[in-house]
Amino acid sequence: MLKVILQGHDKFYGITDIVRMFFGDISEDRDNSCVTAGDGPDLTLVNTLEKDGRSFTFTSDGGRRYEFDGPAIEPGREVKRSLYMALSDITGIKMPWGCLSGIRPTLVASEEGSEADLTGKYLVREDKAALGFETAKEENRLLGFIPPEDLNIYVGVPFCPSRCSYCSFISQDISHHMKRLGEYGNALENEIRTLAPFITRKISSLYMGGGTPTVFDDAQFASILDCIFWNLKIDKDCEVTIEAGRPDTITISKLDAMRAHGIGRICINPQTMRDETLQKLGRRHSVADVIRAYEQAAERGFDVINMDLIAGLPYETGDDFVRSVKRLIELGPANITVHTLYKKRRANMSRETVLDRDDGRGDVDAAVREGYRLLYEAGYHPYYLYRQKDTGHGLENTGFAKGDTGCLYNVAMMSDARDVLSFGAGGMSKRCFEQEGSSSKHRVERCPTVKDVLTYIELSGEAARRKAAFFEL
Template sequence: MTIRLETNEPALFGELADVIRIFYPTSVKADEGDFCIRHEGGIQEDSWQDRFYALCFEHTYLSPRRAVGELAIKRERKRAAKTGLFLLLRTISGQSPAWGSLTGIRPTRLLYERLEAGDTPAAAALYLREKFFVSEEKAGLLKEIERMQRGLRTVPPGQFDLYIGIPFCPTRCAYCSFSSGELGDGKLVEPYLAALAQEIRACGAMMREMGLSVRAAYMGGGTPTSLTAAQLARVLDEAQAAFPGAREWTVEAGRPDSITVEKLRAIRERGVERVCVNPQTFSDETLRRIGRAHTAQDTLRAFALAREAGFAHINMDVIAALPGEDLPQFRATIEQVLALDPESVTVHSLAIKRSSRLHEELVTEKSDYAPPESAAEMIRFARESLRERGYFPYYLYRQKYMAGNLENTGYAKEGHACLYNIGNMEETAPVLALGAGAVTKWLFARERRIERAPNLRNIEEYIARVAEMVDRKRALIGGDEK
């Protein structure tokens, strides 16, 4: 089904389309559709006025105009229109979405805004419930995350977090849209690693010149363990020589089929204590369906190898609402994860990204996806089970096109929250990002703004133009007066 959206304020089209997708995860277009939602926005005295028409329904929403300053006015206008449409669609559909009218990636940001304004955590959560119609359950989740992040959210002056990207995978998962490529014949790996080493050295020297030091480092991808043990050792040696003294190091081993004793030893011998072993599911049938070239037994083997190698912190990722899976299958995955007793667990809601194979299957109705209420049951079961075993939510983010309009949540035992994840997701830490497709995000604290310097996504172009990637970062970070 396609919905046609008409509005006399084109700048609001994207925001209004996001609200429609909360209720109807479908295509929204300006020029065609199976039925039309029409918006007429304007001003009535001291209020924003938004009229909406859909099917036989009509709704008018008035919201006070109080903001001062261009950015504040723009945000107030956007929120007023979104709220009006949300209320209409809630009436038409009979649904009460758990995250209310929120469509952004970081709902914790709104909670922190209220805390900075002087609210208590309880008052801030109540504001989200009343202003944005967030459910009591999700507002409580945000309060728990705020508690876990105390003392970990901010970065000392002069420090940054480091990301190193390895854009290769053994195979491409059906849900993936990341900037990565299958290993294939491996011809690009060595040229890529040479270019990456060049970027690491140059940026390490640049940061030392500026008097900046690393706080937390994260090697992700892709799948870093798609490299050989010798290649992994080489990248880590380069990184740790250029950026010494990190308080935390993580390597995203990820795919169990890529994990070997030699690779784990190479990682652990270089002081890395946190590694990720990601089953996604313990159903072999589902693993085949989503293009993961490993079995549940491979995950058990990889986890045992990581423990034997001496890793004090193992994280595991699982995905709720994978195609063909129901609550009993997801329950079995969570129970198996808990039996392994990792230090942290990340629970994802399936996000069907436009450039993924699953999106194509959704369009052609070739896959069997869990309905929203089933996805919500899975997420609730995971949260309750993890809490019973001493895991607490410590970071959260949302994506477009997520199953059930839900969220991704990282859980950890006390003392095992990942600093890099908190700083990156909350955007409270400057992130120096190296490698193809990596995006440096630099915080300018005095001006309360964030600027980005993206690296080229295409691996061959990155190799050819790596010096330019360094120059982009120098131009960005050199403007920070710290």
């Protein structure tokens, strides 16, 4: 078992993040100032923070000592860097993003201002430093189109026709909850109607996501769109995106309902263009369904179609992933988002399955690099990027866009610099305040909505009133 003793600091969060990059079965013992990894080597490391703000990590027998020979960084990052150096040396594994463990490496790129700083100070690999820096510039450019005084709206539908094996977002008890879908739609409309009269701020972007918002039947889907557009007074300048993730839920009637409101952005997410993988993941649709849905949406004039892929899926190799990228490039959607499989706590798929490097999937990192190369070659560029805990192989999720088609909502939401009002169960509303004298330019206050859909159905009016108070409407 690996044990990391914290000396001179209590930065458990960052230390745990670094240990988690390399090992699982993590636990924190705050009384004894240590973090352990049950599947790590039998070794004790001491991670220090000195009075001068520098950190070093050493083996408890004094045999090895790790200290960065270069510019100091903020203390919370110093302790992570020296521990990363130790664990990287002990395991022989270098992470693509070096000692950056946060979900938004583009924020660090913006703060630092050069690729050389990312590689030099944070040990980020050169290709990731270039990606982070380029994406940060595009994120900041797009953020400039979203006035800070505007609201951005999220409408959440946490239901899907079946549960993908890698997903923990949707409840295990999906079949039981599906019986309450109609009531959920009514509750959502109730929350929107209750809060809408108090909203006077302009709405820059609206994103209806999930789950799968197109899981509703045709009539209820159209009714919810009507409720959103009429009550929230969505104008033609507002960017509206509907996540129609599962192609088996997309009908001509729903596409027409969206177009009738002028909606031009839709997400149709295959995750892979390989039928065998789709079946094994429990997605209950085929590649032919994806292509049919894409063509129907394109024929109806949706000018920005986003398609998501996941790299590192089990049941397929890196070559399969690259073939999926090529198939999507042939189809030609305006946006392609490349995710790397990551492990969430309650997914059916185990952490070992997600992170295992030796199970025949090949080199996921190399496959992602080849996928990116093909996307650049086809005229796409990265416009937003984020990472998740336990992302396989230490990689990232990157949204690519052709021309000026990047999704403003995605940028607003990830920036933590724009307010987001979230309707629906499990939504997280947030207000962002500028602040001086901190490494983070914004302070964020959050207002969660109850996750349990049955409780939400009962209390959607109450959820609206809480948000009115939170936003001081």
